[in-house]
Amino acid sequence: MYHYTEDFMITHIAYQPEPLNITGTDVYESWNTRIEQFKKILAHHYSNEVIVATINILGTKYHESEIDPLTALFRELARWEGLQKNQTRVAVLGKWYTLPGRLVEAIKELIESTKDYDSTFLNMYLNYDSKEEMVDAVKNISRAVSAGKQDVELINQETLRDNTYTPHTPPPQKIVLTNNQKNLNTSLYDAPTIRIIISEKKFEELTLEDIKRFEQQDL
8 A cells, every 4th residue: 555644755757658659560569668668767766766656558549469469568567577676566547457358367467466565656557548437436436325335415525536546546746748748648536736747759769867857847
């Protein structure tokens, strides 16, 4: 579980890379390059006491040719020594369980391999839609009301927060959108509190100097 108090402010940075262009490319190599880039960024953040990181990996639209490469890469990620070294617990957010079965099994392997870690944290969005998260939260609250477990008059902002995908996670302080993206795909509940940084560079073009600058920019 995340520990979040006023006197110990967890630093949390999120990334929303532009959709991966796989047209005319080796799909495995394209995805491998993206994952390796994020591993490099992650290692840098952890060395600078940024202990929570989030990345949007896969949206709700994807090509079948991406499934096998992602399956292989998730299995490799489960064995990445960086997760062990930094004791990183991985959470996967979104409707990832509706993805093809072989990828779902690889995701489960990754989650299972890190479940006992609690020093640093990595959130990965897969098949995620921010509006769907709010719909799911409303459904959960409605079920609780129907079951007599929730007084409708006591529903407040915290009730909604408690029913999001990450109720115990402090929201990102910053989110980096690459390749001049303008549309934000993150928790609608947290969005008003997040500082948005728009980079003209593609995700794979970001350097460690860019990452340092993102860390140091005022909130």
